[in-house]
Amino acid sequence: MKAFLTPTRLMLAVSSTIALSGCINSPTVDEATSTVGHELRTSSAAQYQNVQFDERYNDGVLFEHESNLFWGPGERIKVLSKTGDSLAYTQESEHVHPILTKHGRKMDQAIIQVDHNVYLGYGFGLDTPVMIEGDDGIIIVDPGESVQMAESVKQQFRAITDKPVKAIIYSHNHIDHISGVRAWATDEEVASGEVQIIAQEGLTAAVANWSSNLGTLFGHRTSYTGAKHVEEGEHGTVNDGLGPRFMQGDISFIEPNVVFKDKLVTTIAGVNLEIVNVPSETKDEVVVYLPEQKILHAAEVLQGENFPNLHTIRGTKFRDPSMWFKGIDVMREFDTEIMINSHGRPVEGKEAVSNVLTAYRDAIQYTHDQTIRYMNKGMTPDELVEVVKLPDHLASHPWLGEHYGTVAHAVRQIYVGYNGFFEADPWQLEPMSYEQRAKAFVEIMGGRDNIMTTAQAAIDAGNYTFAAEILSYPITVNKDDMEARELKAVAYKAWAAEQVNINWRNWALNAAAELEGTRDFSNMISFASVDVMTALPSQQIFDMMTSTLIAENTLDVNMMLTYRFSDTNEAFTIEIRNGIAQLHIGDNSQADVQIDTTRDVLNQILLAGPNAQQTIGLNMQQGNFSFANGDIQKFGLFMSYFDKPMSPEQLMLIVR
Secondary structure (H helix, E strand, O other): OOOOOOHHHHHHHHOOOOOHHHHHOOHHHHHHHHHHHHHHHHHHHHHHHHOOOOHHHOOOOOOEOOOOOOEOOOOOOEEEEEOOOOOOOOOOOOOOOHHHHHHHOOOOOEEEEEEOOEEEEEOOOOOOOEEEEOOOOEEEEOOOOOHHHHHHHHHHHOOOOOOOEEEEEOOOOOHHHOOOHHHOOOHHHHHHOOOEEEEEOOHHHHHHHHHHHOHHHHHHHHHHHOOOOOOOOOOOOOOOOOOOOOOOOOOOOOOOOEEEOOEEEEEEOOEEEEEEEOOOOOOOOEEEEEOOOOEEEOOOOOOOOOOOOOOOOOOOOOOOHHHHHHHHHHHHOOOOOEEEOOOOOOEEOHHHHHHHHHHHHHHHHHHHHHHHHHHOOOOOHHHHHHHOOOOHHHHOOOOOOOOOOOHHHHHHHHHHHHHOOOOOOHHHHOOOOHHHHHHHHHHHOOOHHHHHHHHHHHHHOOOHHHHHHHHHHHHHHOOOOHHHHHHHHHHHHHHHHOOOOHHHHHHHHHHHHHHHOOOOOOOOOOOOOHHHHHHOOHHHHHHHHHHHEOHHHOOOOEEEEEEEEOOOOEEEEEEEEOOEEEEEEOOOOOOOEEEEEOHHHHHHHHHHHHHHHHHHHHHHHOOOOEEEEOOHHHHHHHHOOEOOOOOOOOOOOOOO
16 A cells, blocks of 8 residues: 655654754744845846946947837837827836836837838837728738727827728737727628738637637736736736737637738738748747838737747747747848837837847847756756846847846746656656645644744845745645735735836736735636637637536546538537547537537627527527427537636636
């Protein structure tokens, strides 16, 4: 019989002669705590010095325009108009690092003209919609992050021209680059070809992934990244790094009607365009080049004036840094005089563009290559972050401030992306169970009260993350321990005030709100947009169901359901087979439940949300939802085998 270590046995196994509780409170440990706290503050101060770079670049190669809204002399670029507003929090505060305040002061709302026919809607949200005016129409690159945000930019653009929209280009699949599309076009205009929606061929499948398979978790984690559970301002989010603020509203999506793989050379409204796939942040990323005007829209290959999120802590698939910096090399081949971006300010001048592109790709390659180098020395992520640091000429470059991505969390993901989770020490393969381990650590650290005392000392010394780490154990043991939860929240709030990285700051503040039980759910970001769902191909709608099967309830179940759509001439069968849900393309006349309906009715059901049963009932009465096999009871039984997502209130990321 296998012998498991109880917390008591574990404590005895460590040593029966060492008074661990005494060690934790000993002068040696207190001294170490104070030293680490001092190092943290010194590092922050050094980081602040490193970004005093404006004068360094004021040499004719790369310098900020006096407007503070673009880089360059202003020979072709000009600020056409300003609203006088900023969505960023720009006041000085002891609760906000001055670097973040300075970063937010670059984000005033403005319409920026970068040539006679190219305009940017800058500072109206996280994304920067671009209008290219042609002979008889306009082209929109990146329609914005919500319909409402897009409408605010559209109002400004319509003061310039009333020409109709001829094309919309999605730079990539992320929510802030597609969701405002219905402000610019209708389904009918796209279906008729009156409006082209252009994208790389992988975009729709990528939208399906984030909007469905992990939509619940990604939306929740993105709300933490954006500090959506706390108030905006000095005690919450101050800007979003890439832009002043993600402007929430209606999430819309219209499927592209023009797709390509590698490159599309086209002329729209008399404007010649080269649209090129540059895999980087996403595999479907495209940049847009105007050859006659030597203007490059760099999309989000450059994530604004920030070190890039080579990994995003909100969660995503592995982003390959080597693919990313090689993609920038493709962009360096363009003869570019003006570079504009989905995020960040435009850059004017060949030398300035070259300066930015070269520094950006070098920072990514440096981080990647040095991580690989030290991995080959056997280093683990905790060790790698100590040695992989950008050299000064990159760390101090004005386009590489760590306001959005950081070298540290990129290094950790590079390790996992190449090597997986296992750091080679076999205990990781079968660790003690999560809660049992927490109980053991509480015991060997001298008990809950001793942890509380040590955590307070760590906070007083400025070692906030150590305090938060050790407080995790008593909270896991007793999730209702509000004293421990509130002390951990104090640590996170203090740590947040020292951060120059907006994502780190926001996660800490949202974590504090969860610990205190004060999360505000009125401003949540949701990826599960019904409008997106109804625009997705039918196969992807059904494919996402397979990962919601309640396997333990279906180990002895063998059952099939077929949907047949008369309006799209499609059929799909979902087979439940002993804990597996398999999607089959096509009809199965032997299915236990066989439904004759339309894709339009399915869209109505999706739109109905919690009222889906009533919608089904109404369509049954009207003859638009009928059973060739089975009945409503069997249909209900089949659907009962699939899980429903947790509500945001139920989903806990910190108190666990």
